[in-house]
Amino acid sequence: MRKLALSDEILMQIEKSARYIGGEKNSVMKDKNLIDVRFVMCFPDLYEIGMSHLGIQILYDMFNSFEDTWCERVYSPGMDLHNIMKEQHIPLFALESQDPIRDFDFLGITLQYEMCYTNILQILDLSNIPIHANKRTWDDPIVIGGGPCAYNPEPIAEFFDLFYIGEGETQYRALLDLYKKDRANNTSREEFLLHASSIPGIYVPSLYEVTYKEDGTIESFSPKFENVPATVRKEIVPDLNDTYYPLKPVMPFIKATQDRLVLEIMRGCIRGCRFCQAGQLYRPIRERSLETLKKYARDLIRNTGHEEICLSSLSSSDYTELQELLLFLIDECDAKKINISLPSLRIDQFSLDVMNKVQDVKKSSLTFAPEAGTQRLRNVINKGLTEEDILNGAHLAFEGGWNKVKLYFMLGLPTETIDDIKGIGKLCNEIAKEYFETVPKEKRNGQKIQITASTSFFIPKPFTALQWAPMNTEEEFREKAYQTRLGIMEQLNQRSIKYNWHDTDVSVLEGIFARGDRKIAAVIEDAYKKGCIFDAWNETFQYDLWKQAFEDCNISMAFYTTRHRADDEVFPWDFIDIGVSKKFLLREWHNALAEKVSANCRKQCQGCGAAGYGVGLYCP
Amino acid sequence: MKLRIRFSKFGPIKYVGHLDMMRFFQKAIKASGIPVKYTEGFSPHQVLSFAAPLGVGTESESEYCDLELTESTGIETYFEPLNREMCDGLTILGFYELPEKAKNAMASVQGASYRILFNDEKAISLLTDSVNTFKSSDSVLSYKETKTGTKERNLKEAVYDIYAQDGELYFTCDASSGGNLKPAALLEGLFKPYGLSFQPWDYHIIRTEVFARNEKEELVPLYDGFKELVSRS
CATH class of the missing domain: 3.30.70 (Alpha-Beta Plaits)
Incomplete structure (x- = not known):
């Protein structure tokens, strides 16, 4: 029987102790004496969040398929355990072996959202690994970051030895081989990092120097040594049918946030919405074939016994063989009594038919993401969805018996005026009107139309056309949410419309981290020391402490959020080459300001640059 | 038919609580291929009943859950497959056939x-x-x-x-x-x-x-009096 790192006394005191025991079905045990590289993969949030993430499962599967490597997992301990570990000096441990994290060769941290940054420091702190990369020795693991936030790694650069830019399936083998060779040759840690910088996709922050202008923007960003590349190009998997996929995913003991099988159908998105970072980062578009997905689905169902399956992609409606795939799944899942959890599909007759088959119409709702209240502003952000599309879709759905509609909008988009904000209420009202016109009173069976409008605050992200855009101030955000509410209350059908909005303060911080530079690291460190942790959780987010940290570090928040950026500003993330050129993004920024729409990849190539990978489905 | 499953629970898995154990068993049962009966409707679920919830931190030599099946022959052939779906610390000890009118596991516990x-x-x-x-x-x-x-x-x-x-x-x-x-x-x-x-x-x-x-009001193990289909020797 495995021996646990925590005593019964501790495990009996804390919440959800099953988070910390490992031993889940499909978790991998190896003999540590027979392997060369010990890798621990970390999602810096609670177990039930981290265990819902497909990316880690893919890499876990890949690493453990290497005979010389044992990959384990670690997540953020909850605050109850965190405090006990601090008090009793218990080092953070990996779930499988229950061995201290510091004993590992690599600590890989996935960066899925900006608000996890203090949790990275928690992981390092509890592991007794120096939080600054330049203080580490061979007694510490190589700390490597990856995932979407690694595309602007600068705010957390000094906490990491390496970053992996792009899809993890391609270059880890080369990195592990280099590590084995260098360790065998007694190479210094610094030498190893230097060698690693020549592996495609690997960014070694300590090997670059940044100088700043008087106004605080970047003057230059350059390698310290001649043989270190000036740019780091994103890695991608060329063929999704010929790569790793976790057909035996680890099955969490406690209910994960996403307690279902995940079938990743494609990467990339044809749409080119100008606010969307994922839409650019994962270019070019690559699909998994129907045959591959059928096989994966069958294997996953057999290997796990899961009761639910879902599709994963940025825009499932654009998957070329969606109809065939869904019809196959409906058949297969009906026979095996598995629920299909549908992604948000473009509403048309086919998707409504599918929804009708797999979910209870009375309980399910339609989802639209117009993102902006008027066509003008939708043109600015290049969101193809028109009011006509929405009303036609809603009309069809109402005829089919649906009466719940969810709508998602953003406030604070560039060029936004009061008309755009009022447009949100108007659009909701039109949908309600469509319902009353479509469904005569005698057919409503006492049901009411329920429209839920939700707004989030627009946060400009790196590698989007809107990366130049100033973000709104907190006061503007609050005022806009208030105006949205007023706009809804003015409507004839206001009683059918419910309005939700997000908090402003988390958005401000997310905005700072998203477009932050190396100067932000000091603030993150200070905030952690002041007690900031689990910032993605409402109940633990402490905005006052964060504001204090900015003040104490003498860093202006507005510099990162509301400041206007010139077309030729050097951004902290410019050294990363995601395949999509800055020139293209700038052109799109100007198109946005001119309210000019650009066609999607399938209709007409816009020359973003991702064709350079040579594998894009619609690339010339 | 109705099936009563007897199992033991030892080691770190004692920290997995009752509801999570139920979710674990649902998946294990599905993966094992046992012809389990599902409820009708949009989210079908297994007709599964656990005898007595076991507190977090408690180990057990003998736990029970009942399952309704759609078939009644050859059920013993799923004994090893179900054991293979178990985690470290969980062992399926026996399968027992219950008459249709038998009280479910939870109601039987005295x-x-x-x-x-x-x-x-x-x-x-x-x-x-x-x-x-x-x-x-x-x-x-x-x-x-x-x-x-x-x-x-x-x-x-x-x-x-x-x-x-x-x-x-x-x-x-x-x-x-x-x-x-x-x-x-x-x-x-x-x-x-x-x-x-x-x-x-x-x-x-x-x-x-x-x-x-039992009929004489004596305490007897939950498997007592039922036909044993298969058990771990």
């Missing part, structure tokens, strides 16, 4: 037996004495705080058999839905006269059996 191991030397040294005192008393009262006030209970009526051996405590007690006795409540009653009180990590609980009552 008693349970436990074995308690102590980490505390003082508790071990006082154990025999405290058990003798308990046995010779007419009543040992236990108090439980509830929403409607403090509830008094005579532990002597809830404990059917009790003895100490080699510094360990063994007892059989009421585990019915209306009168389930928690081991912690008995320990409190046993050691209070000696001024000893315990935290949940001062001792280690192993449930050794779960019981129903």
